[in-house]
Amino acid sequence: MKKLYTLFLLVIASVSFGQTIYSENFGTPAANTTVANYITGTAPATFQNASPIAYSGTADVRATSVSNIYAGASGGGNVFFTTATAGVFFQIDGINTSAYSSANIQMTFGYLTVTFATVQLIVEYSTDASSTTPTWTPINFANNTSNTWNLVTIPGGVLPSSSTLSLRFKQPATAGQMRIDDIKIFNFNPSCTLVLGTATGACDAVTFNIDTYTATIPYTGGGTGTYTITPSAGTVAGDNPGTVAAGNILINGVPEGTNLTVDVVRGVCSYQSVLTAPACKPINTLPFNEPFPYASGVALGTSQKWANINTGDEILGASGSLSYTGYGASGNSVTFTGTGIDCFTPYTATTSGTIYASFLVNVTDLSNMTATLPAVPTTYFAGLTDAAKNYKGRLFITKSGTQYQFGLDAASTTTNLDATLRNAGDVQLVIMSYDFGSLTLKAWINPTLATFDVLTTAPTLSQVLTTAIADLGGFILRQDSATSTPTIIFDELRIDTTIGGLLTSNQVNAITGLKVYPNPVSNGTLFIESDLNAVKTITVFDVLGKQVLNTTTSNNAINVSQLHTGIYMVQITEEGNTATKKLVIR
Missing domain, CATH: 2.60.40.3080 (Immunoglobulin-like)
Structure with missing residues (x-):
């Protein structure tokens, strides 16, 4: 049962320091979407607000570089402004603040500048935006000084009290790429003194089962009355902000993978804390064998061996296994295409010797790979990473007419391509390795396993690195963009510190007479x-x-x-x- 620090439940739309007037987190787009098309989308891939709120502009909504760091970052979609065209804008009409005093109306929004400069995003308001000659008034705020997300706060006395308030965010000609998220307008009440800090989550256990975690929400400014604390999951514990001036609200027993929203209410004072669930997933031991035993349509990131590291379309389970002579297969497989979530699986971090990874891959459809920039579409779709999820070795696909080539590199672009052209629909066996001693990345494509030997079989691709890799402890499946990642079926991932751990024991995968x-x-x-x-x-x-x-x-x-x-x-x-x-x- 949820513990309440009051005898009654008060349900109020909540935001820090008072009553919410307007709030927009831009949902979660499946791909880069123009404002005009996003308006007609279906939740969550659409704007939160409908009529009388109206949206327009030449910017678009994206699910890349999602908001983070600042308290309450929604981490879904955001509005993207580019340097390609001066004056790119995003406009919101129909906001009604007429019931509140201008002195108490405040606004916040998440703000990211990829290339920060002296001149940054232009933010304006108008009360007559629908007129033939509207008046737009600039809103001044402190420029970003880094290329990370920041929460901008506009104090009271700036936005007017109006039934026809409009906001416009506009790209200046001299600035770099910019993004905004989590726009909120609220009425500040001086009697609302509680301040919630950034919530953190700690796993109660890390097993291959569904674990729970504990959320900790620090606060100050308490001891001023009776509060109702209502979490979306779990049980309230910790300090009581009604009687303790500063402390920590705890939410116990939240299921792993369940994001948490906590509403804290005292009269007209309403606050909200949002926490993205931690991944309480264990590190896989070596040798690691992943036959993908997940049902068709099940999101890979919901399994206990894998975790999503961003947002977008899921990598999904697919029925049936890929097969390759001498390489035993079982379970099912996974499939992905275009833009979307990247999935990460951790394994025991290794700092010496050699790491080997092998897998089966079938590029079934290249038609969505279109020539933009560079002229030949190239993307990496799988990679060896360190324990912190940083790419250290990447496997590329480069389209060539109706066929494709594989590439191998430590960098995010490559000219290190296999000359062999391969056909869509053919199953390929890939064996990757990194030798910590020689600083060498290698890849063998479709070796004959009956005679394969890492010492005598020449790699299809190799690269000697100039900077040593300190550790390897993860593997990532990557979905790049709608026009660069083809449709892929991926299966039978195996990782070990010896090639025998991948092939010898796993080749004898069938149990005779089973x-x-x-x-x-x-x-x-x-x-x-x-x-x-x-x-x-x-x-x-x-x-x-x-x-x-x-x-x-x-x-x-x-x-x-x-x-x-x-x-x-x-x-x-x-x-x-x-x-x-x-x-x-x-």
Whole structure:
């Protein structure tokens, strides 16, 4: 039960220091979208406000470089201004502040300048924007001094009390790229003294199950009355701002992956704290084998092995596995295309020796890769990273007519391309490596596994780095843009410090004579037989990749009666050999 620091629940639209007049966080666009098209979108890919609020302009709404750092950053869409055309603007009409005194009307907005300069974004207001010759009044504010997000605050006495207030954000001709987000106009009340600090979240545990986390919201200015604290999830604990002047509000037991909104209300004083959920996901141990045992359509970032590191379209589970001679496959696969979320999986950080990663990839459709700049569309779609998610080795795709080439580089652009042209629809085996001793990145494309040897088989691509990589501890799947990332099916990712850990043990993936029955299971007992009929370790995962059962066979049988109706993946290990099967429970 949620704990309330008062005996009644008061529901009020909330923002710090008073009553909200207008608020807009720009939703979450699926791709770069013009203002005109975004107006007609479907939530969350549209503006929050409808009529009488009206939007116009030549800027667009994007889901890249999302807002962060400042308190309450929504991290979804933002309005983007570019240097390509002077005077690019975004305008909001129909804001009504007539019920409030100008002295108490305040405004905040998130602001990012990629290339900050003396001349920056022009912000103006008007009360007659619909007239033939409207009057626009500049709003002065402190320029950004860095290329990170900042929350701009416009104090009381600047915006007028008006039923026809309009705002305009305009790109000056001499400035670099700019973005805005989280525009809020609110009525400040001097009696509202509580100040909420930036909320933080700490995982209560880090396991392959769905864990919980605790949110901590520091505050000052309390001890002035009775507050209602209402979280969107979890249970309220910690200090009571009604009786304690300064302290920490705690929200316990929030499920991992659940973003948190906390409303704090005292009379007309209303506050809100927003927290993006931490990823309480463990670091995978080496050797790491990912057969992608996730159901079709399930977002990869919701699994326990992977985490989303930005926003946009999800990387999704896909039915069936890719296959390559000598490289065993099981489970399903994942697919992605165009712009969207990048997914990261961590593994034990390594600082010496050699890291190897292998995977299967099928570029099924190149048609969306259009020649913009550079003239030949090139993008990297997978990469080795350090533990902090920084790219250290990238695998590229470069379109060439109706075919494509692979590239390898540590940088974000490359001319280090394989001369072989490859066809859409063909499955490719990629083996990547980095040698900490020789500072060398290598990639083998479609080697013959029966004769493959890292010492004698020449790599398809290689690059000696001038700067050593300090550590490698992650792998990223990347969706670049709508016109550069083709449609890709990705499968059977394996990472280890020895090539034998990737290929030798995993090539013998099938368990001879394996039988799993009945399937579907309706009576609670699953039988698993093989030619050896040795004791087998059985691990069952749900469609999100959460482990729901780990046991060993007894007389070739396991009890699955505790599993709910649905689809699962069963990983079976017998004397060092592993196989994965789909299981249906009825």
